[in-house]
Amino acid sequence: MSQTIMPLAAILTLAAGTYAFRVTGPLLRDRLTLSPALQTLFTTAAVVMLMSLVVSASMLDGDQFAGWARPLGVAVAAGLCLAKMPFPVIVIGAAVTTAGLRMLGIA
Structure with a gap:
């Protein structure tokens, strides 16, 4: 129980x-x-925390390096984001990049 x-x-x-x-x-x-300086600090802190989450999730698998396919897939997604592509294109581009690199033996 x-x-x-x-x-x-x-x-x-x-x-x-x-x-x-x-x-x-x-x-x-x-x-x-809140003062404008404190509002700016909170905004910056939120961005830094989100970026650290993205970096740790894309670079690590547990406590080991995830290999090069995952970070390169994330980099492709970031590039497609900067190019203002639609969300499905971003996801598919990152997935195809990661899968293609893993198929080529680049883990």
Whole structure:
């Protein structure tokens, strides 16, 4: 019984915490004023965190280097993004690049 209740309790606790964080923003928006410098800092911090996630997800598989196919696929996706291609073209281009390189033996 405990094996079923513990994960369920953890999921409900995390869901409640996430909901509380999401509700707090709109509730405090009018009460809290941030300086322009702090707003810029928060924006920059969000971009840095997202970029670090992209880099670690594209370069690592667990704690090992993922090989060259995955980062090159991500690079192709980034190039297609900069060229303002539609999203399906970006995904297919990255997938074809990664699969093609793996087929050629470049893991």
